[in-house]
Amino acid sequence: MIRVKLPTHLRRLARVDGEVELDIDGEVSMSSVLDALESQYPVLRGTIRDQHTGERRAFVRYFACERDLSREPPDTPLPKQVMVGEEPLLIVGAMAGG
Amino acid sequence: MSGVRVLVGTRKGAFVLTSDGKRKDWDVSGPHFGGWEVYHVAGSPAEPDRLYASQSTAWFGQLIQRSDDGGKTWEPVGKDFTYEGDAGTHQYYDGSEVPWKFTRVWHLEPSLTDPDTVYAGIEDAGLFRTVDGGQTWQELPGLRAHGSGPQWQPGAGGLCLHTIIQHPTNTDRLTIAISAAGAFRTDDGGRTWQAINRGLKSDGIPDQDAEVGHCVHRIAMHPSRPDVLFMQKHWDVMRSDDAGDNWYEISGDLPTDFGFPIAVHAHEPDIVYVVPITSDSLHYPPEGRLRVYRSRTGGNEWEPLTNGLPQRDCYVNVLRDAMAVDTLDECGVYFGTTGGQVYASPDAGDTWAPIVSNLPSVLSVEVQTLP
Numbered sequence: 001m002i003r004v005k006l007p008t009h010l011r012r013l014a015r016v017d018g019e020v021e022l023d024i025d026g027e028v029s030m031s032s033v034l035d036a037l038e039s040q041y042p043v044l045r046g047t048i049r050d051q052h053t054g055e056r057r058a059f060v061r062y063f064a065c066e067r068d069l070s071r072e073p074p075d076t077p078l079p080k081q082v083m084v085g086e087e088p089l090l091i092v093g094a095m096a097g098g
Numbered sequence: 099m100s101g102v103r104v105l106v107g108t109r110k111g112a113f114v115l116t117s118d119g120k121r122k123d124w125d126v127s128g129p130h131f132g133g134w135e136v137y138h139v140a141g142s143p144a145e146p147d148r149l150y151a152s153q154s155t156a157w158f159g160q161l162i163q164r165s166d167d168g169g170k171t172w173e174p175v176g177k178d179f180t181y182e183g184d185a186g187t188h189q190y191y192d193g194s195e196v197p198w199k200f201t202r203v204w205h206l207e208p209s210l211t212d213p214d215t216v217y218a219g220i221e222d223a224g225l226f227r228t229v230d231g232g233q234t235w236q237e238l239p240g241l242r243a244h245g246s247g248p249q250w251q252p253g254a255g256g257l258c259l260h261t262i263i264q265h266p267t268n269t270d271r272l273t274i275a276i277s278a279a280g281a282f283r284t285d286d287g288g289r290t291w292q293a294i295n296r297g298l299k300s301d302g303i304p305d306q307d308a309e310v311g312h313c314v315h316r317i318a319m320h321p322s323r324p325d326v327l328f329m330q331k332h333w334d335v336m337r338s339d340d341a342g343d344n345w346y347e348i349s350g351d352l353p354t355d356f357g358f359p360i361a362v363h364a365h366e367p368d369i370v371y372v373v374p375i376t377s378d379s380l381h382y383p384p385e386g387r388l389r390v391y392r393s394r395t396g397g398n399e400w401e402p403l404t405n406g407l408p409q410r411d412c413y414v415n416v417l418r419d420a421m422a423v424d425t426l427d428e429c430g431v432y433f434g435t436t437g438g439q440v441y442a443s444p445d446a447g448d449t450w451a452p453i454v455s456n457l458p459s460v461l462s463v464e465v466q467t468l469p
Contacts, residue, residue, distance in 0.1 A: 009133060009158055013174070043174050047158040051178055059157040093157040 002033055002078075003088040010048070010091070014041040019088055028083045030062055031074035048091060063090040102424045103168065103466040104432055105149065106440055107136035110458035112151055114139075114169040117453075121430055121444040124453045130172060131163065138419055139169075140206040141466045145213035150232060152203040152218075160202055162218075164232050175232035179203070179220055182239035188222060189251040198222045198242070205419060205462075207262035211269075219259030223250060223276040225288065238288035241274070246293060246310040253277030253313045253332075260418055261314070266321040273327065273342060278313035281329070283342050294342030298331060316418040318360045320367035328370050328397070330360040330418070335372055337397050348397025353384050359421035363446060364429040368396040371423075371431060371447060373416040381436075382413035390433070392447050406450030407441065414439070419462035426467055434460025 004020045011017070022036045031054070038045045049056050054074065056062070062069040065079045065087050081087035104115040111129025130136075131153045142148040149165040151172070160179065163172040185198035201221040209215035214231040224242055226235040241247075241259075250257060258277055265271035270287045273294070280295040293309050303311040313332035320326065329336040329345065334355050336345045349355035354374045363369035370393045376384045383389060388407045391400040414437035424430040431447050434440045438457040443450045 007157075009155070013158075013161070043161075046160070046177055052180065057157065057159060 001085045002028060002036075002082065003085055004033065004037060005088045005090045007091060007093040009093065010044060013043050013047065016041075027075070028078050029075045030069065030072065030078065030089075033078070033089060034074075059094040059096070061092045061094055063092055064088070100426065101468045102426065102430060103141070103146075103468055104422075104440065104442070104453065105139035105141060105169070105462075105464040105466065106434055106457065106460060107139050107151070107419075107462035108434075108438070108458035108460050109135050112136040112139050112153075112169075113454070113457060115440065115453050119426055121424075121426075121442055126454055127169065129458075130169065131161075134161075135202075136461065137202060138205050138462045138464070140208055140216075140464050141168075142208040142213040142216075143210050144208075146466050146468060148208070148213040148231075150206045150208060150216055152206055154202040160200070162203065162206075162232050176228065176234050179218070179224075179226055179235055180237075181224060181242070182237040185242075187248055188257060189249060191252060193251070195248070198224070200224075201256060204258045204260045205262060207264065210264055210266065217262045217264075217272070219262050219274065221256040221258040222252075223257045223259040223279060225259055225262070225272075225274060227288075238284075240284070240289050241282060241291050244282065244291045244293065246279070249310060250276065250279040251311065261317050263317060263319050263327075265324050268324075271324075271341075273317060273319070275314040275317050275329075277315065278311065278332075280310045280312040281314050281317060281342055294338075295345070296343065297338075297345030298336065299334070300332065302332075315358045316360045318362045318370070320362045323367045326367065326396075328360050328362060330357050330372055332356065332378060335360065335397065348393070350393075350398030350400055352391055352400050353389075357416075358418040359416055359433065361421045361423050361431065363431075364423045364425040365427075366394075366429075369394050369446070370397060371421065372400075373421065373433065375415060381415045386410055386412050388412045388414065388435075390431070390443075390447055390450075403443075403447040403450070405448060406443075412437075417461055420460050422463050422465040424465045424467045430465065432463050432465050434463040436460065 002022045101118045106113040111132040113128035139151040147168040151163040153161040187195040190196045205219040207217040218226040261275035263273040282291045298312045325341045327338045335349045337348045361371045390403040414435035421433040431443045436459045
């Protein structure tokens with residue numbers, strides 16, 4: 001079970017409280033986690049990555065285990081603590097004013 | 099008694115303001131989509147409880163929301179605005195070539211007759227349409243395929259298609275405007291388009307009366323006289339009597355002819371409203387006095403409307419999509435400001451009062467007249 005923590009705007013959009021839990025068969029990577037997330041919550045398609053190219057939106061970041069994974073290739077396996085549910089994957093809106 | 103519903107888009111959400119025909123006491127609901135920019139909210143003329151809203155942020159992109167109960171509840175619908183074919187390039191501010199890229203939906207224009215059909219004007223400038231209530235959107239690619247497309251440049255707010263006018267009876271005719279390309283018209287349902295900018299003159303482009311390149315801020319039309327169009331250009335207030343084929347200036351005695359919105363009285367097609375703004379570098383009213391100007395003569399002669407509007411220390415702006423009229427017997431006029439006020443006049447502009455005074459910066463105002 002993979003734990004994903006979404007930013008407030010996306011939690012409201014997906015109508016979830018707290019963390020999202022996902023079951024993923026096979027390789028656990030950003031790509032497979034986002035596939036599962038968007039499958040479970042179709043409204044999130046396009047809000048984190050481009051609907052067609054899969055490119056991460058410029059103001060979205062991926063953190064886990066105190067590391068910034070934003071620029072890792074999307075198919076890179078996620079840290080083991082994320083794979084086993086010990087640590088959440090954080091999807092974060094970049095800090096900015098306004 | 100009939101009433102009105104005012105749909106307000108702001109930098110931090112949407113608000114729905116409702117009142118009876120007296121337009122004195124108001125109910126305010128919102129923010130809907132709090133924290134998101136809502137460029138536009140529009141209702142279907144065919145089914146007034148069907149609303150559409152454009153919701154976006156730079157962080158998480160674009161959503162379209164739909165309500166079937168007059169804004170009480172909303173459901174997200176389709177948000178895929180993919181250009182048809184190879185999108186090609188347009189010009190950046192410095193004239194260099196940049197690829198066409200979707201950024202946001204500026205304006206939603208529901209069909210006059212079908213609640214499931216809506217036109218959407220987007221940035222980078224393109225015209226899309228849904229015929230299934232917003233689930234899917236298809237481009238009308240003939241507009242960008244107009245031969246001038248690669249020469250279009252953005253205005254300061256982006257290369258945005260912000261105005262969509264439907265002919266009241268001829269469904270094949272649409273008139274649109276793009277900052278800073280100009281105005282365009284189709285007479286065959288969007289298959290082909292012609293630039294309709296003859297008579298416009300603009301500083302800031304090499305050829306002041308070029309076919310395209312004009313920063314048109316807004317166009318308004320009265321449905322009883324569809325060939326008469328009124329335009330607030332970056333500078334200059336303009337009029338056409340032949341559906342945009344030719345334009346002439348009607349700025350007349352305005353204190354400044356820079357501004358953004360323009361609107362026409364619901365029952366008097368020669369009564370026109372503008373909000374003069376000092377200049378393109380000073381986006382606030384002259385002398386710190388917020389004045390709507392009304393022409394009763396279709397232009398050239400203008401009178402300031404000040405009763406109830408702040409006449410000192412006022413430095414807000416009124417954006418292009420932030421003025422509208424209702425169709426009650428005594429026409430109501432509404433506008434929103436970048437300072438978060440929404441003003442209403444229940445008597446065609448003679449007197450004004452704020453409906454709300456402390457919203458986020460207002461991007462758009464639409465009005466529905468309810469049975």
